[in-house]
Amino acid sequence: MTIFCGVDVSKSWLDAWIEPAGHQRFANTAEGVAELGAWCRAHHAALVVMEASGGLEQPALWQAGQPCAIANARSVRKFAEAMGYLEKTDRIDAMMIARFADAKRMVATPPPSADQQHLVALATRLRQITADLGVQKQRLHSVRNSFAQQSIQEA
Numbered sequence: 083m084t085i086f087c088g089v090d091v092s093k094s095w096l097d098a099w100i101e102p103a104g105h106q107r108f109a110n111t112a113e114g115v116a117e118l119g120a121w122c123r124a125h126h127a128a129l130v131v132m133e134a135s136g137g138l139e140q141p142a143l144w145q146a147g148q149p150c151a152i153a154n155a156r157s158v159r160k161f162a163e164a165m166g167y168l169e170k171t172d173r174i175d176a177m178m179i180a181r182f183a184d185a186k187r188m189v190a191t192p193p194p195s196a197d198q199q200h201l202v203a204l205a206t207r208l209r210q211i212t213a214d215l216g217v218q219k220q221r222l223h224s225v226r227n228s229f230a231q232q233s234i235q236e237a
Contacts, residue, residue: 084187086100087130088131089132090175090176097173100125115143119148129149133152133175134153134155
């Protein structure tokens with residue numbers, strides 16, 4: 083029987099789930115990642131599975147030699163709904179990621195290369211800038227004061 087660790091990654095926390103150990107929360111810091119790796123080894127987790135989360139997923143786990151895989155977030159959510167879990171909490175998400183990995187018999191994927199990490203960071207930044215430009219265009223059309231309009235155009 084393969085043991086999977088599902089990890090719900092957020093900016094501050096790594097919520098992990100291993101059957102039958104249950105839930106454990108770690109800080110999303112270098113120390114927290116090391117603790118997560120030790121917890122996975124203590125429970126003989128063969129694979130850590132995370133959802134792609136806009137770059138927050140943990141390359142440090144791969145670098146520490148922990149086999150990892152990335153699950154499609156939409157597929158995990160649909161799986162959770164099919165299993166009757168309509169609520170969405172960090173603990174439930176971690177559990178559903180682990181169970182999804184087990185059901186799909188997921189296997190480790192190679193860590194992202196430095197070039198892949200660089201491209202992901204650039205694509206994320208491009209999405210941020212594009213969203214910011216859209217907001218500024220909306221503001222420009224709603225502002226009637228010429229001084230304020232000029233300020234928006236210069237930004």
